[in-house]
Amino acid sequence: MMKQSMMAMIFTLMTMITAMTATAATLEEQLASYRTQGAGTFDPKAGQTLWTTSHGTDPEVGEKVCTACHLNDPRKPGKHRKTGKIIEPMAVSVNPQRFTDPEKVEKWFLRNCRQVMGRECTPQEKGDVLSYLGGL
Amino acid sequence: MTQTTPTNIIVWDWPTRLFHWLLVATFGIAFATSGDDPLLRVHLWSGFLFFGLIVFRIVWGFIGTRYARFSDFVASPAHVIAHIIGVLHRRPQRFLGHNPAGGWAILLLLGLGFLLALFGFLVLGGQEGYGLFAGLLTFAQGHQAMEIHEAICFSMLALIGIHWAGVIVESFLHRENLVAAMFHGRKRVENVAPSPNSVPTHAKLAIVIALGALVTPTVFLLSMDSKPLWANNPGLKITHTWEVACGECHLPFSPSLLPSRSWEALLAGEEDHFGDILALKPETKEALRQSFTGHSAEDEPTEAAYQINHSVQKNQTPQRISDTPYWRKKHRNIDVETWKNKDMGKARCDGCHADAKEGIFDDRAITWHAPFNAQSKQSPENGR
Known part of the structure; x- marks a missing residue:
């Protein structure tokens, strides 16, 4: 009996570890792919700076900054400025679903970088932001 | 006699x-x-x-x-x-x-x-x-x-x-x-x-x-x-692409709520979608076009589709559902405060219409009505 429950526990633990590494691996893969595109080491601090830097104010939309919709604390849910739709937290620690779909990641970096900064983000910038959001 | x-x-x-x-x-x-x-x-x-x-x-x-x-x-x-x-x-x-x-x-x-x-x-x-x-x-x-x-x-x-x-x-x-x-x-x-x-x-x-x-x-x-019919009605067709592309920012409005020329104009203007850049891929654009073709206001058999389509002048191309005369007429008694309510707002049809996502808009699925004595106010222009 003892042996059986021990086995079950070990099995559960192993499953959990595998699951955790699987998630981590996806974010790692994402970062690795940015490195192959020419990025260097990623800096969560730089990512945070990017996250909170304002790029001026658009007369139609308002202030051009990530936190206008995503909030200063990425562990909290944000809100679409115009439609009011809730945006689930960006921090991987509270929302493990984040950055598990590379296509979705690229789609939103493309849209939001152009929206906020008026240009596409470099692989370095994307990696910095992801390491910031992944390490919270 | x-x-x-x-x-x-x-x-x-x-x-x-x-x-x-x-x-x-x-x-x-x-x-x-x-x-x-x-x-x-x-x-x-x-x-x-x-x-x-x-x-x-x-x-x-x-x-x-x-x-x-x-x-x-x-x-x-x-x-x-x-x-x-x-x-x-x-x-x-x-x-x-x-x-x-x-x-x-x-x-x-x-x-x-x-x-x-x-x-x-x-x-x-x-x-x-x-x-x-x-x-x-x-x-x-x-x-x-x-x-x-x-x-x-x-x-x-x-x-x-x-x-x-x-x-x-x-x-x-x-x-x-x-x-x-x-x-x-x-x-x-x-x-x-x-x-x-x-x-x-x-x-x-x-x-x-x-x-x-x-x-x-x-x-x-x-x-x-x-x-009620709407409770069992599977609703109008919304493709997966439509649901994801539109639904990530707002209710994926049924294509039946605007004529196809309006959807076409929205696709053409996707670089400035009410202030947002959509940056749609060509294949996504095409999939969205497929989604509304044959399912727009001029095509679907529902009341909302019919009335919206007939209320819009043929030479007009409204890009907001809330700009169509029928929509305005139907919502004229709703005051500014109500629109500000967190569950409502003009992009939140489902705040009052339980069957909004299905595109049916049955009268009985309305969960909130403007009071009878509400003053007939012109709803404020949408700020962009």
Whole structure:
């Protein structure tokens, strides 16, 4: 009996570890792919700076900054400025679903970088932001 | 003319009298509550009762008491003309029951009433998607049925006018109160041997039929209410691409809420989608185009699709659903504060319409109504 429950526990633990590494691996893969595109080491601090830097104010939309919709604390849910739709937290620690779909990641970096900064983000910038959001 | 002792006999039996005044009441209520929205329910109830009454009266016209029968009051055209000439000479023949002209008015009123209810059922099925003919008619067909429904109603109003004129003229010429007679049922009899005219035994049977005619539609309506169509309706088609591409920022509005030229314009203007850059991939754009092709306001059979499409001028291309005249008309009584409510807002149809995502917009799926006495305010322009 003892042996059986021990086995079950070990099995559960192993499953959990595998699951955790699987998630981590996806974010790692994402970062690795940015490195192959020419990025260097990623800096969560730089990512945070990017996250909170304002790029001026658009007369139609308002202030051009990530936190206008995503909030200063990425562990909290944000809100679409115009439609009011809730945006689930960006921090991987509270929302493990984040950055598990590379296509979705690229789609939103493309849209939001152009929206906020008026240009596409470099692989370095994307990696910095992801390491910031992944390490919270 | 020598007179024997005048006596009073029951001419209008009580089922006929009851029928008459209930028909007046239901017609009046239905007329006062015509149109849709909150009063539609009252309109339907009175309409169903009205239909049941008409069915009863037709049956009663065959098995009722003497003066209630069609055989008593449906006269030949020659008699009708003769009677009208008599009225013009102020010397019409007196009839205990309906006179020849009045008899035809009754027959026409019953016939039109039957058709009125029948077309009402068609409107209900076509425009609101429930009742006997739900799912059998498109909204456009329901709309045509409504025009006929209204035409029949106004024909009936004209006939009622003639009916009143007849009642007044004959009351005056024969010096009797015909309106009162329809309440107590008695009329004066001169030199005619009074024949007993009580409700015969088979009246019971007829009353059962009458009850059935009243109760059946009532039960029918109740059963419809317990299972509104929208609750089981899978709704209009939304593709996966549409749901994801639109639904990540707002309710994935049904393509049926704008004409296809509007969706085309939105695709063309995706670099400035109300201030947002969509940066759509060419294949996503194409998939979105596929999603609205054949499913736009001009294509879908729902009320919202039909009304929005018909409210927009052909040379106009609104890019917001809330810019279409029909939408504005329907939401004109909602004040600014209500729009600011966190669950509402113009991008949040589902804040009030439980079936918004399915694109149905059934009246019964509305969970919040503007108060009746709300001031008619022009909704503020959307800030971009």
